[in-house]
Amino acid sequence: MTWRALKHFFGGAMGVFTTQTLLSSVGVSRNRATPGAIAINWILKDGAGRVGKMLFARQGKKFDYDLKQLRFAGDLLMELGAGVELATSAVPHLFLPLACAANVAKNVAAVTSTSTRTPIYKAYAKGENIGDVTAKGECVGNIADLLGTGLSILISKRNPSLLASFAFLSCGYVFSSYQEVKSVVLNTLNRARFTVAVESFIKTGQVPSLKEGNSKENIFSPPWLKHTPVVLGPTFGDAFQDPASFLATQTLFEKERYIVTYNPSKDKIYALLKDQAKSDDILKAAFHAHVLLYFVRLSNVNQSLRNRNKYGQSKLESPIPTNSDFVAHVAESCKIVSSSYGVFKSKAAEQGWIMSDSLLNPGRARLCELKEQ
Structure with missing residues (x-):
């Protein structure tokens, strides 16, 4: 709440400069336009922002998956919008398009902030007091906003440098x-925190505490960037580069409701889900995918070291595993997962983690078995 209050303080201070700039650019201070034209421009600006807010709100379900990443991305977007608003002072004749774009950005950021606020307050609540926590949290934010606004009004009377003021307030x-965002401790496992927990378990045999797991979560990983090495619930065509690789691994997962594979051409691990997969099967598939990823990375590192010892510094690139190497890795991972998945679940529960497949955001594709008539 201390950091939240400080953020609102800087936000309130920034609001004075952006509002002042917008009013100047639209023509209020210099009487460059008639009151009717000014009003129409202002209404169009606000209308564009509301339309953008409604369109972006359709992505609401994704706010639960990557709460911290989206919240921080929303705050970056808020500052981008403020920067565009300040830019109207340099080109006042482009007020309407710039102001509309800035208002869309700020409204999208506002939706992100509002949608991610309740889960954060829920983490503070120790019982059925989420309403009380929310009320007090919003009070803190409003007080800080007012203090920032008041101080900024006093400073603006001295006509400080607009660029310097924006740079200072924006950085703050x-x-x-x-x-x-980093200080919030959540007890649910989304993809980022699940990755931290599994990697820690593989390397040390222990699941990190709630505080440690949250502190290691990567905030600079926007969910819309598809660069993750593990894909959960992909299509068949994405997962397998040829039928032979599917046939080689299918028999290893006859008793499971998922199939985990590695596609060397894309350098990614794919966890395909069968149509009868349940919640625990999805969690197990994600765990298995990270175990296989560990084996593949370890094999690549070892092979690179062998190449360096044999050929010198010119052969450091990781080779693409052969089909036999790949099948061996999958078979080895199956043995590890069968004996360690239950241990991982129990240790995660001991640390207070809540295991739920819903926050892992698995894809919708499912494997269906074809039965002969």
């Missing part, structure tokens, strides 16, 4: 936002 806002 972004830094406070990052610290706010």
Whole structure:
């Protein structure tokens, strides 16, 4: 809440400069336009922002998957919108398109902030007091916003440099936002925190505590960037580069409701889900995928070291595993998962983690078995 209050303080201060700039650009201070034209421009600006807010709100379900990443991305978007608003002072004749774009960005950021706020407050609640926690949290934010607004009004009377003021307030806002997000401790396992927990378990045999797991979560990983090495619930065509690789691994997963494979051409691990897969099967598939990823990376590192010892510094690239190597890795991972998945679940529960497949955001594709008539 301290970082949240500081963020609202910088946000309130920034609001004075952006509002002042917008009013100047639209023609209020210099009487460049008639009151009717000014009103129409202002209404169009706000209307564009509301349309953008409604369209973006359709992505609401994704706010639960990557709460911290989206919240921080929303605050970055808020500062981008503020920067565009300040830019209207340099080109006042482009007020309407710039102001519309800025308002869309800020409204999208507002939706992100509002949608991710309740889960954060829920983490503070110790019982059925989420309403009380929310009320007090919003009070803190409003007080800080008013203090920032008041101080900024006093400073603006001295006509400070607009660029310097924006740079200082923007840095303070972004830094406070990052610290706010990093300090929140959630007990649910989304993809980022699940990755931290599984990797720690593989390397040390222990599941990190709630505080440690949250502190290691990567905030600079926007969910819309498809660069993750593990894909959960992909299509068949994405997972297998040829039928032979499917046939080689299918028999290893006859008793499971999922199939885990590695596609060397894309350098990714794919966990395909069968149509009868349940919640625990999805969690197990994700766990298995990270185990296989560990084996593949370890094999690549070892092979690179062997190449370096044999050929010198010119052969450091990781080779693409052969089909036999790949099948061996999958078979080895199956043995590890069968004996360690239950241990991982129990240790995660001991640390207070809540295991749920819903936050892992698995894809919709499912494997269906064809039965002979």
